[in-house]
Amino acid sequence: xxxxxxxxxxxxxxxxxxxxxxxxxxxxxFDYFPWYQQFPGKGPALxxxxxxxxxxxxxxxxxxxxxxxxxxxxxxIMDSQPGDSATYFCAANENQGGKLIFGQGTELSVKx
Amino acid sequence: KAGVTQTPRYLIKTRGQQVTLSCSPIxxxxxxxxxxxxxxxxxxxxxxxxxxxxxxxxxxxxxxxxRQFSNSRSEMNVSTLELGDSALYLCASSWGKNTExxxxxxxxxxxx
Numbered sequence: 028x029x030x031x032x033x034x035x036x037x038x039x040x041x042x043x044x045x046x047x048x049x050x051x052x053x054x055x056x057f058d059y060f061p062w063y064q065q066f067p068g069k070g071p072a073l074x075x076x077x078x079x080x081x082x083x084x085x086x087x088x089x090x091x092x093x094x095x096x097x098x099x100x101x102x103x104i105m106d107s108q109p110g111d112s113a114t115y116f117c118a119a120n121e122n123q124g125g126k127l128i129f130g131q132g133t134e135l136s137v138k139x
Numbered sequence: 140k141a142g143v144t145q146t147p148r149y150l151i152k153t154r155g156q157q158v159t160l161s162c163s164p165i166x167x168x169x170x171x172x173x174x175x176x177x178x179x180x181x182x183x184x185x186x187x188x189x190x191x192x193x194x195x196x197x198x199x200x201x202x203x204x205x206r207q208f209s210n211s212r213s214e215m216n217v218s219t220l221e222l223g224d225s226a227l228y229l230c231a232s233s234w235g236k237n238t239e240x241x242x243x244x245x246x247x248x249x250x251x
Contacts, residue, residue, distance in 0.1 A: 061239070070143075070229050070242035071182070116182060125172040125233055125240060126195040129182040 029054060031119050033130025040137050046104040048133045050117035053098065057119040061127070062091065062102050065114045074115075075102070107137045141166065143232050143243035151249045157218040160246045164211050164232030170194075171213040172240065173205060176227040185228075188213055189235070220250045 032051045040046045050060075059078055063071035077084045077091040077100065084091045090103040104111055117130040144163040152158050164171050172195075173185040184197040188207035205215040211232075217224055227247050231240040 063242075068244075070145075070244045073239055073241060076239065118182075125170045125187040125189070125231065125236075126184050126197070127172070127174075127182075127231075127240060128184070129174075131181045 029128055031117060031128050031130045033117050033133060035133060036131065037134045038136070040107045040135065042107065042109060042137055042139050044107050044137075046107045046111070046135055046137070047101060048115050048117070048135070049099065049101045050119075050130050051097075051099045052119050052128075054119070054121065054128075055098070056121045057128075059120040060091070060093065060100050061118050061120075062089075063116045063118065063129075065116065065132075071116060104135075107135075109137045109139050111135060112137050143230055143241055145228075145230050145243035145246050147246060148244065149247045149249075151251060152220050154220055154222060154250055156220050157216060158220060158248060159214055159216045160228055160230075160248070162213045162215075162230030162232075162243060164213070164230075165241055168232035168234050168241075169211055170233045170235055170238075170240075171207055171211065172231045172233075173213070173215050174229045174231065175199070176229055176245070177225075182229070185215065217248075222250050224248065225250045 061076035062074045064074045065071040088105045093100045118127040170189045172187040187195040191207045207213045227245040229245045231242045233240040
C-alpha cells in the first residue's frame with residue numbers, strides 16, 4: 028500500500044527526443060506527487076510536483092501527467108538534452124507531514 | 140538564500156562505533172526529514188521532525204535516532220554501526236506539512 032513503483036529502471040534517449048518515466052501507486056490517500064532529479068554525488072533536487080486535483084502540470088520542458096483513476100503519474104521531458112542525464116525519482120506523500128515514499132529511480136542517459 | 144547544509148560530507152567509521160550526522164535546514168523551514176539512500180534499497184524514509192517533535196518514523200531499527208533543536212537544526216545518530224549502514228544519508232527540509240521538500244547534498248557514511 029505504501030509502495031510507489033517506477034519504470035523503466037534505465038532509459039536511453041537521443042538528444043531532442045522525449046523522455047517518459049512512469050510511476051504507479053496504490054495508496055489513494057497520497058495527495059502530493061513530486062519528481063526529483065539527482066546527479067552523481069549530489070542530493071535530489073525538486074524538479075516539479077503535482078497534486079491530484081489537476082491532470083497535468085508543465086514547467087518549461089518538464090511535464091507531469093496525472094491519472095487519478097488509474098493511480099498513475101508520469102514525467103515527460105521534452106527536447107531532452109545531454110545535461111538532463113541523471114537519475115529521476117518519483118515520490119508520493121500522504122498528508123501527514125514530510126514522509127516521502129520514493130520510487131526506485133530511473134537512470135536517464137541522453138545521447139548527443 | 141542558503142540551502143540545506145549537511146555535515147560532514149564524508150565519514151568513515153568502524154563497525155560497532157556510533158556516529159552523529161548534522162543537518163541545518165533552509166531558514167524558516169520547521170520540518171526536517173532524514174532518508175537513507177543505498178543502491179539496493181533506494182531512498183528510504185528514516186524519520187521526520189517538526190518543531191522539535193518526531194512526527195513520522197520509518198521502518199528502521201532503534202539504533203537509528205534523531206532529534207531537532209529549537210533553531211530547527213537536526214541531528215541523527217546511529218549506534219552500534221553495521222556494515223549495512225553504509226549509505227548516503229540525506230536530510231530534507233520543508234516549511235511544513237505536505238510542502239516542497241529540499242534536500243541537502245548528503246553525508247556519505249562508510250562502515251568498515
